[in-house]
Amino acid sequence: MTVALINGRPISFTDTLDGDVAIVLSHGLFMDQSMFDAQVCVLRKHYRIITWDQRGHGQDASVTEPFSLWDSADDLSALLVHLNIDKAVLLGISQGGYVSLRAALRYPEKVQALVLIATHAGVEEENQKVVYSQLLSAWLENSLTDEIAQSVSVLILGTDKKLAEPWIKKWQTIDNSTLCLNFNALADRDDLAPALSKLQMPALVIWGNEDGAISIEQVRQLEAGITYCQFMEIDGAAHSVNMTHAEIVNTKIKKFLAEALS
Template identity: 90%
Template sequence: MTVALINGRPISFTDTLDGDVAIVLSHGLFMDQSMFDAQVCILREHYRIITWDQRGHGQDTYVTEPFSLWDSADDLSALLVHLNIDKAVLLGMSQGGYVSLRAALRYPEKVQALVLIATHAGVEEENQKVVYSQLLSAWLENSLTDEIVQGVSTFILGADKELAKPWIKKWQTIDDNTLCLNFTALADRDDLAPALSKLQMPALVIWGNEDGAISAEQARQLEAGIIHSQFMEVVGAAHSVSMTHADIVNTKIKTFLTEALL
């Protein structure tokens, strides 16, 4: 893992270096670049893979000033500049998808293709914001009690308790201010749906049909809004489908990239 000063902030990233085509993988809320270990293992055989920790996540677990997902998109673009990469495939899961979409809209000349996992283009629905706000308040007031941990881990990772263990340890280290700023950046994002038609690069939308955060309608809206896109539904998968159903997801990504990058 390497640390570089990107837009005035230390950004941790890993670069496999080899490969003519670069793929930048952007993680979800409260996760970090290690969530893509299964993808890196497979995709590095044919591509140059870059994973990174967004603001307030991973190695950069402390933020003191408010930021937006557009700021994170600027970080992603600046990381490409730092690595002398003119154009890359952007792969994002959940929040990482929100960031990747914004990077593609602001810097389309830098994006070869999009892989959007468990994500969508709209704003947070009010009922979902209420759920998140209640969870955040409980987390701040009571720290990570067993009940809260169960709720967070089930929501993000499904029922796999072994998979959740290392992430729970990481969540317990997040300070309250960073927790709030991360949540605010996600919950207060703007609506990109009207702008999706501007995206001309090929895109793959992957969604698990048991995802409690992203509805089928939202996932389909994302696919329908991008002109050159295709859709994959993973039956039985919850939000972190790229972790819980890695083999299925990896196979689809490889096929998509082979076709999209011809």
């Protein structure tokens, strides 16, 4: 793992270096770049793979001032400049998808293709926002109790307790200020749906039909809004489908990129 000063702050990243096509993988809320280990293992055989920790996450969890997902998109673009990469495929899951969409809209000349997993273009639905706010309040007031950790892990990782264990240990280290700043950046994001038609690069949308955070209507809106877009639904998969159904996801990504970049 390497640390570089990006937009005035240290950003941790890994770069496999080899490959004519670069893919930048952006993680979800409360996660870090290691959630893509299964993708890196497979995709690095064909592409140059870059993973990174967004503001307030992983090795870059020292955020002290409010920020937006547009700021994170600027970080992503600046990371490409730092690595002398003119153009890349952007792959993001959940919050990482929100960041990738913003980077693609603000810097379209830098984006060859998009892979959007368990994400969408709109704002948080009010009923979902209330649930998340209540969960955040309980976390802040009581620290990360077993009950709260279970609720968070089910929402993000599904029911696999073994998969959740190492992530819960990481979540227990998040301080309250960072927790709030991360949540606010996600909850206060703007609606990108009206701008989706501006995205002219090929895109792939992947969604698990047991995702409790993203609805079928939201991903279908994303699919319909992007001009050149494929959609894949994975039966029985929850939110972090790239981890729980890695083989299926990796196979689809490889097929999509082989076609889109040919």
